[in-house]
Amino acid sequence: AQSVTQPDIHITVSEGASLELRCNYSYGATPYLFWYVQSPGQGLQLLLKYFSGDTLVQGIKGFEAEFKRSQSSFNLRKPSVHWSDAAEYFCAVGAGGGSNYKLTFGKGTLLTVNP
């Protein structure tokens, strides 16, 4: 079965600093990988996704992520963090075929941005 590990429960960065959120996955086949962001009390918004091709993918809000098969990682990055980026970030892996397809989420990383 697939699984996702986000090693960092909480990260604090200063506004304007760079950001990297870590994600490691476990899945036997080619993974479908996603990053979502959730503001307090809100639903999840898709930031970016990867399923094939270029291993560096660009997303919304200036985020990017790099897929590294050798490390089973899909880390999220942003060169300069804005205060509005403070939120919970979830990495997810999609697996299964047809009606059995489902997303499995990591436990999330809470991002705090200091002024």
Added chain:
Amino acid sequence: DTEVTQTPKHLVMGMTNKKSLKCEQHMGHRAMYWYKQKAKKPPELMFVYSYEKLSINESVPSRFSPECPNSSLLNLHLHALQPEDSALYLCASSRGGQFYGYTFGSGTRLTVV
């Protein structure tokens, strides 16, 4: 319309009540999902409706009952809930294939008293 709409946004119900959560999308998506999310936890999958077929998560108690009246609507019927069922209930939809992420609604904050 690129949204998933969930109603109500907030719901407080007693343990003997019957209530329903509603989810609607008009993106032509063929798969819809119910997730439960406790505070500071990731979403947990409850039910999947994919191409009009319901996939049951055996770990979900029978006091939760999904219903899919048509391809745009997904309801979650609640009956005799417990206080530990208090959570954010999220609905999501997708095109139904592996290549697509999910579009999530903003959720219903449920409190069982």
